[in-house]
Every structure is written in structure tokens, then in C-alpha cells.
Amino acid sequence: MKRPTLQVVAARAGVSKSSVSRVINGEATVAPEIRDVVMQAVRELGYVPNGAARNLVTRRTDTLAVVVSDPPQGVVSDDPLFSAVVRAISRELESAGKRLVLMLAESDQSRFRVEQYIAGGHVDGVLLVALHGTDPLPAALARQDLPVVSFNRTSAQGVPYVALDNTGGAELAVRHLLERGRRRIATITGPLELHESRERLAGYRRTLQDTGRRPMVGLGDFTRASGAQAMRELLADDPELDAVFAANDLMAIGALRALHQAGRRVPEDVAVVGFDDIEAASYTTPALTSIRSPMADQATAAVHLLLQLIDGGPADPVIMPNQLVIRESS
Amino acid sequence: MKRPTLQVVAARAGVSKSSVSRVINGEATVAPEIRDVVMQAVRELGYVPNGAARNLVTRRTDTLAVVVSDPPQGVVSDDPLFSAVVRAISRELESAGKRLVLMLAESDQSRFRVEQYIAGGHVDGVLLVALHGTDPLPAALARQDLPVVSFNRTSAQGVPYVALDNTGGAELAVRHLLERGRRRIATITGPLELHESRERLAGYRRTLQDTGRRPMVGLGDFTRASGAQAMRELLADDPELDAVFAANDLMAIGALRALHQAGRRVPEDVAVVGFDDIEAASYTTPALTSIRSPMADQATAAVHLLLQLIDGGPADPVIMPNQLVIRESS
DNA sequence: CTGAAAGCGCTTACAG
DNA sequence: CTGAAAGCGCTTACAG
Numbered sequence: 227m228k229r230p231t232l233q234v235v236a237a238r239a240g241v242s243k244s245s246v247s248r249v250i251n252g253e254a255t256v257a258p259e260i261r262d263v264v265m266q267a268v269r270e271l272g273y274v275p276n277g278a279a280r281n282l283v284t285r286r287t288d289t290l291a292v293v294v295s296d297p298p299q300g301v302v303s304d305d306p307l308f309s310a311v312v313r314a315i316s317r318e319l320e321s322a323g324k325r326l327v328l329m330l331a332e333s334d335q336s337r338f339r340v341e342q343y344i345a346g347g348h349v350d351g352v353l354l355v356a357l358h359g360t361d362p363l364p365a366a367l368a369r370q371d372l373p374v375v376s377f378n379r380t381s382a383q384g385v386p387y388v389a390l391d392n393t394g395g396a397e398l399a400v401r402h403l404l405e406r407g408r409r410r411i412a413t414i415t416g417p418l419e420l421h422e423s424r425e426r427l428a429g430y431r432r433t434l435q436d437t438g439r440r441p442m443v444g445l446g447d448f449t450r451a452s453g454a455q456a457m458r459e460l461l462a463d464d465p466e467l468d469a470v471f472a473a474n475d476l477m478a479i480g481a482l483r484a485l486h487q488a489g490r491r492v493p494e495d496v497a498v499v500g501f502d503d504i505e506a507a508s509y510t511t512p513a514l515t516s517i518r519s520p521m522a523d524q525a526t527a528a529v530h531l532l533l534q535l536i537d538g539g540p541a542d543p544v545i546m547p548n549q550l551v552i553r554e555s556s
Numbered sequence: 557m558k559r560p561t562l563q564v565v566a567a568r569a570g571v572s573k574s575s576v577s578r579v580i581n582g583e584a585t586v587a588p589e590i591r592d593v594v595m596q597a598v599r600e601l602g603y604v605p606n607g608a609a610r611n612l613v614t615r616r617t618d619t620l621a622v623v624v625s626d627p628p629q630g631v632v633s634d635d636p637l638f639s640a641v642v643r644a645i646s647r648e649l650e651s652a653g654k655r656l657v658l659m660l661a662e663s664d665q666s667r668f669r670v671e672q673y674i675a676g677g678h679v680d681g682v683l684l685v686a687l688h689g690t691d692p693l694p695a696a697l698a699r700q701d702l703p704v705v706s707f708n709r710t711s712a713q714g715v716p717y718v719a720l721d722n723t724g725g726a727e728l729a730v731r732h733l734l735e736r737g738r739r740r741i742a743t744i745t746g747p748l749e750l751h752e753s754r755e756r757l758a759g760y761r762r763t764l765q766d767t768g769r770r771p772m773v774g775l776g777d778f779t780r781a782s783g784a785q786a787m788r789e790l791l792a793d794d795p796e797l798d799a800v801f802a803a804n805d806l807m808a809i810g811a812l813r814a815l816h817q818a819g820r821r822v823p824e825d826v827a828v829v830g831f832d833d834i835e836a837a838s839y840t841t842p843a844l845t846s847i848r849s850p851m852a853d854q855a856t857a858a859v860h861l862l863l864q865l866i867d868g869g870p871a872d873p874v875i876m877p878n879q880l881v882i883r884e885s886s
Numbered sequence: 887c888t889g890a891a892a893g894c895g896c897t898t899a900c901a902g
Numbered sequence: 903c904t905g906a907a908a909g910c911g912c913t914t915a916c917a918g
């Protein structure tokens with residue numbers, strides 16, 4: 227059975243299509259008796275406006291795209307934070323009466339599809355998550371003169387963002403290790419294509435440098451396996467190291483495992499600090515000290531910024547502060 | 557600057573709108589020279605068809621909704637599997653040229669919004685994830701005569717599903733513990749509103765029953781914290797228990813921690829088996845034995861089933877088998 | 887405050 | 903194979 231249209235609601239209510247439309251859209255200038263008879267008809271017929279027809283004329287879709295631009299290995303979208311971020315975004319959009327189209331851009335082809343989709347006028351704005359520094363997407367989207375907000379800092383000009391204070395977070399971590407009396411503090415980095423990885427590394431370097439210590443850098447890619455691998459390499463390079471700052475918790479968990487296998491006690495022999503404070507950080511043995519990133523708040527802020535931008539408001543970048551959470555591993 | 561329409565492409569190419577439309581949609585009956593001149597104009601103008609206008613007439617949107625019907629605590633959407641599932645679905649849809657609208661239905665209000673959205677003709681089909689046994693959504697959606705596939709078995713009649721063999725998985729786990737010579741095997745359940753929780757519990761009960769052993773059931777809700785809590789209670793009830801089957805890995809991880817704190821060695825004193833085989837299972841100390849659920853395959857199968865249904869094909873339920881992965885904890 | 891009419895940008899029979 | 907015309911289901915000036 228076909229879905230009823232405005233037309234048939236109007237017929238049923240004995241008024242014009244215009245009036246039905248006005249009632250549906252809650253316009254003030256409608257006589258109460260017309261409102262009532264229309265609402266009655268709407269209810270009886272189970273009428274719901276056709277979205278496509280409405281979008282076509284209003285040029286609004288009340289839909290925002292969340293584009294996760296992530297390499298195929300899934301640096302970000304396999305991350306436990308992914309759910310938290312998507313969830314927070316979804317809730318925020320929901321309470322604003324908007325919808326969320328999720329697109330993963332893992333390849334050039336899918337990146338192209340994203341652009342096409344956006345160009346097709348399907349969404350009112352775009353939230354970019356997990357960009358590489360060299361990602362072509364922000365620039366491409368900015369060209370479409372559609373509101374865009376990035377969840378990371380980007381190299382593209384004029385794309386507003388809501389970012390973590392990654393440098394500051396790394397400083398917190400390293401300073402904490404120094405205060406604990408650690409002398410040989412290594413770091414395990416995320417993939418260096420990502421801004422946040424570079425910033426966390428920079429924070430580590432700068433803090434060590436201020437105290438005249440030598441940096442020791444192991445390369446990871448934000449996965450547990452890479453954290454374990456980098457830890458083994460760091461131990462081989464300097465068996466005397468007494469602390470490690472991993473640029474995210476997953477790698478810290480991998481490092482804990484590698485340290486355990488190498489017979490090192492944590493924190494007695496080697497102190498470990500992670501970054502993100504995912505739920506799993508409380509459940510490792512020993513429980514992991516970490517830098518808490520307010521991901522949910524960041525997501526909320528990003529959505530707000532985007533909605534504000536869509537309404538023609540200003541778009542000043544936002545930097546979210548972090549917090550050190552001390553547990554057993556340091 | 558306004559986006560170009562079919563109209564202006566036609567003018568530029570010196571042909572009718574009909575012809576442009578045919579070229580865009582790749583119809584065979586177009587003269588090569590017309591095709592060329594149209595493609596040229598499309599390229600020069602950067603033309604992309606307006607989605608709303610197209611949807612309005614074709615009645616297809618090439619968009620599918622993924623509805624995560626989850627209580628506010630987020631039993632499922634905070635789960636590490638959430639990313640894996642969403643990711644697999646997204647990839648599969650992408651390769652089929654479809655889009656994904658993600659909706660979380662956490663309250664009656666948001667459930668209503670989901671229904672409205674679906675009724676608005678915005679999507680061609682719906683994939684339901686994480687249903688309670690009593691969730692009203694499947695029935696409500698089925699009434700809209702729109703293709704629906706559930707990621708769980710549902711109580712609603714006529715909603716095809718792709719489910720795990722939860723009962724069989726639980727049997728694998730318990731049988732394994734019995735083979736290891738364990739005598740007092742407890743279980744920690746998921747929230748019993750969820751079908752899968754009940755099925756895993758049923759598999760546990762049946763297997764124990766077959767060997768005449770007494771069931772010991774602790775109630776959890778799929779979170780780590782609940783696993784730890786249930787483990788403490790089970791230990792208080794029966795300090796002699798020598799094995800526990802947790803209905804998911806997160807709870808198993810919580811249980812490991814509680815056992816550690818209670819001074820029990822794993823697996824010497826108590827063997828532990830989880831369910832799902834999330835990545836974290838390999839990184840616990842000791843590494844966790846688990847039942848591997850082919851979540852990605854399940855997601856792929858669900859998408860296939862839905863696409864098939866949309867094309868008017870049959871919709872036979874699918875049950876995915878599980879596999880025991882033995883590690884150090886048992 | 888209400889209604890008739892135009893129009894949003896496409897696709898699709900229908901002639902030719 | 904191509905084009906003119908109708909129509910998808912809405913909203914929105916414009917009269918009244």
C-alpha cells in the first residue's frame with residue numbers, strides 16, 4: 227500500500243495542501259480548527275512527509291556526514307575510541323534533530339565517492355575524523371563551499387577544527403615520569419602521517435630537551451602489536467631504559483606485554499604511561515597510567531561548531547585540554 | 557556559486573535534458589557522439605546530479621539505515637565489536653554502491669525518530685543491530701513494508717536475521733573446560749534482555765546438565781565492571797569453583813582482574829573462557845581463551861541478505877558458526 | 887489566515 | 903536514438 231501524500235491528507239481534512247504543509251511545519255499562522263482537523267487526518271493516515279520532496283525544495287537535509295578518512299589498516303576505526311566518538315556525535319546530532327551518514331574513506335576510490343555524495347547535496351555539513359596531514363579531502367570539501375569541521379588539525383587552510391592539546395598531553399606524561407625520578411625515558415609514536423602523532427612526539431621531545439635528556443624514539447602505528455614490537459626494539463637499543471611514554475593506550479598495552487615477556491617489572495623496572503585513557507587502561511595488570519582525552523566532549527564540541535557554522539556563525543578552532551590519570555604502571 | 561543542473565549541462569552540450577540524463581545513468585541507447593559531448597560538459601561544469609530530485613522520482617535512495625537499538629548504558633555501542641561491525645557493514649555497503657545512515661535508538665523518543673525517518677522514505681532498507689528480545693522496533697519497521705534484516709534473532713515474526721550460533725559457542729566453551737578436567741564451572745551472563753545472552757546461558761546449562769553438574773550463574777551486563785563484580789560474587793558463593801565461562805570477553809577481562817585481586821591464579825586455580833575473541837583477548841595476562849565470533853563475516857552476510865531482500869529475493873535466516881581459540885587462561 | 891500556482895531538479899513513458 | 907512533456911511530493915511567494 228502506497229504511503230499517503232500531502233494531497234490525500236489535504237483531501238481528507240478538507241483543506242488545501244498549503245495549509246497541511248503549514249501545520250506540518252508548525253507555522254504559527256494557522257487557525258486552531260484547521261490545525262486540529264489536519265492533525266486528525268495526519269494521525270488517521272499515518273502521514274509522514276516525503277524526505278526527498280522536502281529536501282528538493284528546502285535545500286536542507288538535516289543530515290550531516292561523518293567522514294572517517296582512515297587508511298585500510300584502520301588506524302582509527304579499529305580503535306576503541308571510534309565507538310565512543312561515533313556514539314557521542316550521534317547523540318549530539320540526535321538532540322539537535324539531525325541525522326548522521328557515516329562514510330569511511332579508505333581509498334582514493336571511496337574518497338571520490340565521498341566527494342560525489344557531498345556534491346550531490348545529500349548533507350548540510352561534514353565532520354571529518356582521523357585525517358592524515360596530507361589528506362586531500364579537507365581541501366576538496368572546502369572547495370564545495372559546504373560547512374566542514376575537522377576532528378583534527380589539518381593542513382588545509384580555513385577548515386575549522388576541534389583538536390586535543392596533544393603536545394600538552396605528552397608534556398604532562400613526560401613531566402610526570404621525570405617527577406617519578408625516571409632518567410631514561412623512551413617514547414613509542416603513532417603513525418607519523420597523523421598530526422596527533424607528530425604533536426605527541428613534539429611534546430615528548432620538547433619536555434625532555436628542557437631537562438637535557440636524550441630522546442629515544444620507537445615507531446609504532448597505534449596498534450597493540452606495533453607497541454609490543456617497538457618496546458622490544460627499544461629494550462634492545464637501551465636495556466637500561468626505565469620509562470616509556472606510548473602515544474596511545476593500545477600501544478602501551480602492547481608495551482606492557484613485551485616488558486612482561488622480557489622479564490621487566492612494571493613499574494619497578496620500567497614505568498609506562500599511555501595516552502587516551504580508554505576503558506581498557508583500568509583493566510591491564512598493572513593498571514595503566516594515562517592521559518585522559520575528553521573524546522566525548524571533543525565530539526560534542528565538534529558537532530556544535532559544525533551546527534554553528536551551518537547557521538552562518540563563526541568558526542573558531544577549539545583546543546581541548548587533557549588530564550593525567552595516575553594508576554599503577556608509573 | 558550555485559551548483560549546475562541537468563538543464564545547464566544540456567544547454568552547454570546542445571542536447572536535451574533527456575539525453576543528458578541517459579548518459580549520466582549509463583543507458584546503452586545513446587549515440588557515442590552525444591555521449592562524448594555530454595561527458596565533456598559534465599566535466600567542465602563539475603556536474604553532480606541532485607540527490608533529492610533523483611530520489612523523488614526513482615523512489616530509490618541507495619541508502620540503508622543501520623539502527624543500533626541499544627539502551628543508554630550502551631551495552632553494545634561501547635563494545636569493541638561495535639567498530640568492527642560498523643566498519644564491516646560500511647565496507648560492504650560501499651562496495652555495493654550504497655550509503656549508510658547510522659542511527660542509535662537509545663530511548664523511546666529516538667526510536668520514534670527512527671520510525672519517522674524510515675517512514676519518510678529516506679532509506680531503501682534497514683539493518684537492525686543489538687536488539688532486546690522485547691524491542692518494539694522490528695515489528696514497527698516490518699509494518700512499513702520496507703526490507704529489514706536483523707543482526708540478532710528477534711521475536712518479531714518475519715524479520716530475517718543473521719545470527720551467531722550462541723548456544724553452540726557456549727557449548728564449545730563449557731565442553732573445553734570439562735575436557736580440561738574442571739568440576740565446578742560457573743558462568744557470567746550478559747544482560748538477559750538480549751537474545752544472545754539467553755542463548756549463551758542456555759548452551760552453558762545444557763552442556764553442564766548433560767554431565768550432571770550443578771550450574772552456577774552470575775549476572776553481568778557485558779561490561780568489564782559487571783564481569784569483575786559477578787566474579788567476586790561467584791567466588792563468595794563457592795570459593796572452590798575452578799572455572800568460569802563469561803558470555804563475552806569484556807566480562808572475562810573483568811573476571812580475570814577480580815580473580816587476580818582475590819589471589820587466585822589463572823589457569824592453575826581457576827580457568828577462564830570468554831566469548832567473541834576481541835583483539836584485547838590476546839593481550840590480557842594470561843592471554844584469554846575465547847570463542848571466536850566471525851563478526852565481520854556476520855556483518856557481510858547481513859548486508860548481503862538485506863540487499864538481496866531489496867532486490868526482491870528470498871530471505872532465509874543465516875546462522876554463523878563459532879570457533880574455540882585456546883590460549884593461556886584455560 | 888487560506889488557497890491556487892509555480893517551481894525545486896530530476897526520470898521516464900511517449901511520440902517521432 | 904532523441905526530445906518535449908508530464909510528474910515525483912513537497913514548500914513558498916503571491917493574491918485575496
